[in-house]
Amino acid sequence: MPYKWTSPPEAPAQEMRLWPHQSLPARGFAAFILTTFTLILIPTMTLLGTVLLWGMLPFVLLAVGGVYFALQQNHKSRLIEEVLTLDKDMARLTHTTPKGEVKEWACNRYWATVNKYEKDGPMPQYVTLRGEGREVEIGAFLSEEERVELYDDLQRSLKR
Structure with a gap:
């Protein structure tokens, strides 16, 4: 309650x-961001050593940054x-x-x-x-x- x-x-x-x-303590927040980052990176593992990886990486970081920002705003509210x-x-x-x-x-x-x-x-x-x-x-x-x-x-x- x-x-x-x-x-x-x-x-x-x-x-x-x-x-x-x-509902989301600090440890859960860190675990969620790490899990999100890891799950987004799994499909990009096939691109290791190629130029396409560098094209995808900014979008992966932007997605993780967006999730991080949204959760921070939620915490502040x-x-x-x-x-x-x-x-x-x-x-x-x-x-x-x-x-x-x-x-x-x-x-x-x-x-x-x-x-x-x-x-x-x-x-x-x-x-x-x-x-x-x-x-x-x-x-x-x-x-x-x-x-x-x-x-x-x-x-x-x-x-x-």
């Missing part, structure tokens, strides 16, 4: 961290983090974008509400927090089932 309460439910302040799935803090009086949400920008939302916990838009939001099971005249999304990067579970979890936590 890509979210976790970092403090026990009986603590005076609860904190929840949310993050996108990290997964650097999102959201932290929801619920203390006795306040609810605070801090959203860090992949570029490092920090967006914050805070409101009195008594007035904070959790909303779930099953079909009307930008995605199915869209979860938002509302309070202080603003409505902010939470966990938009989670899967549909995880957003449903997040909604139920937030409902229970805000009622305490």
Whole structure:
């Protein structure tokens, strides 16, 4: 589950961290690039010692470089983090974008509400927090089932 309460439910302040799935660790990334390079080179082995190899090599390197660049961009876009803090009086949400920008939302916990838009939001099971005249999304990067579970979890936590 890509979210976790970092403090026990009986603590005076609860904190929840949310993050996108990290399905490709650094070792897996290196192995994938090496495997891709090797598999692309297998057909070019028959061209060893010929002038055609030098004609094919730039395209092989371009293909591997394209895969590397795409995976790096994907990794950078997964650097999102959201932290929801619920203390006795306040609810605070801090959203860090992949570029490092920090967006914050805070409101009195008594007035904070959790909303779930099953079909009307930008995605199915869209979860938002509302309070202080603003409505902010939470966990938009989670899967549909995880957003449903997040909604139920937030409902229970805000009622305490």
